[in-house]
Amino acid sequence: MRKSALPTVPARYLVWAMQLAEARATDCSALPAVGGLTRAQLEAPDAMVSQRQFDAMLHRLVLSGAHSELGFELGMQLNLSSHDLLGYALLSSTTLDVCLRLTQRYYRLITPSFRLQYQRLGEEAELLFTPVQPMMPETLYFHEEAIAVATYRHLCSLLQRPLARGRIFLSMPQPRHAARYRELGGVPVQFQASALPGVRIVLAASELDLRLPLANERARATAEHHCRQLMQHVKQQSSWKDWVAMMLNAAVDCQPKLDELAGLLNIAGRTLDRYLRKEGTTFRVLALEIRNRRAQALLGDDSLPVSQIAYRLGYTDVANFGHAFRAMNGCSPSDYRRARAALKECAAPSSPS
Structure with a gap:
């Protein structure tokens, strides 16, 4: 997983996905251009695309409403x-x-x-x-x-x-x-x-x-x-920071530890943190930032009790969540929710008299 590497994927998997979508009357003619390619390049025997190209085209295909x-x-x-x-x-x-x-x-x-x-x-x-x-x-x-x-x-x-x-x-x-x-x-x-x-x-x-x-x-x-x-020609991971951020964002009812994520990659926790430092961050900083952003987003949903949000973020109890949130934002989760609701109400267009 060297930062300079550009992971590649066989294009055939993407071509098959496009063909399935086209069978459902989805127009995929512009999809290769999303990856900077032509249809002929994509369908060439043994064609390979970068991970970035594959994800961009696949994401567009999924969002196209194919099914x-x-x-x-x-x-x-x-x-x-x-x-x-x-x-x-x-x-x-x-x-x-x-x-x-x-x-x-x-x-x-x-x-x-x-x-x-x-x-x-x-x-x-x-x-x-x-x-x-x-x-x-x-x-x-x-x-x-x-x-x-x-x-x-x-x-x-x-x-x-x-x-x-x-x-x-x-x-x-x-x-x-x-x-x-x-x-x-x-x-x-x-x-x-x-x-x-x-x-x-x-x-x-x-x-x-x-x-x-x-x-x-x-x-x-x-x-x-x-x-x-x-x-010998297959490349590895291009960004440790992006991968750790994805895993932290996707975690449900837990807060992954450094060693836990490193273990998924068969490396030591200190090694993963060293790679993150080379990309300008640390696991602790990344974990705090992402957990706080998730907390803010979840507090925007008034149907979720603060206690449920705390457990979803992996806190052992609501008090720990409250202390951590206040340290990051200068107010309690409940105060943040009320302030956000007030701002939303002020931004709403006035009804005609």
Whole structure:
């Protein structure tokens, strides 16, 4: 994650999302220009776009009102061969355990936006997908759905049957199309399942060591050799500050600690703080600023009790929230809410007499 690096993403995922939107009569003709590209450049074989270009185009596509199910539908469309050489390595793996270890090692070939952690936990195994690039909520939710749906379907495809005791957990709010998850064959799905952004998929450990139907060790080794070569050209994170800000903004009912966020990236807390200092800030300063901005925004919603706001921001009690807010703003949360309401009333146009 060097600051000078410019992460890249295979353009094919964006092209498929555009095609899904166009099937719903959404005009995507101007979308490539948002990333400074032409449609031909975007659709070229092996085309890559920067993370910034990908996010800008995807964000515009999502906001275009194409339809809220775009991430879900992309996940339903993707199959293992969609992931090029990595997909062939996974298809020819001897066991699901080998397949998941390969996926973890080369996941950046699918997207540098998320990091995959795979671990066996007694009778179960867990796949944890954590965002490592800053992105807007709409694009975060798109990614969560596409990853969750595609990964679950890939696992079922490899086994050629549904997962035993499979479960899906997403941090995003429940979407309007939540009923469509029944198309995955009845796997339990839970939304708003974690305080920090990400996707978690759980399966039975008994599935992991079964020999897969398409196992071919020679083909897997050849495909993995090419994956190693491709990884040399995949860039990393461009801004530590933006990523930490995204994670702090998206946290629900908690205030993430420095070591907790650093652990998601497999680095020490002091290392992450050192990177933030190079970008002109510290974790403490960033955390205080963002928590205070979130508090101010939530206080603008009169339907939320101050106590609920305090717990949503991760405070242990309302008194602690009040002391921290007063230190940052010079007034209590209730006084701030009243002053904001008074300003809003003054700004409202007068009704004609």
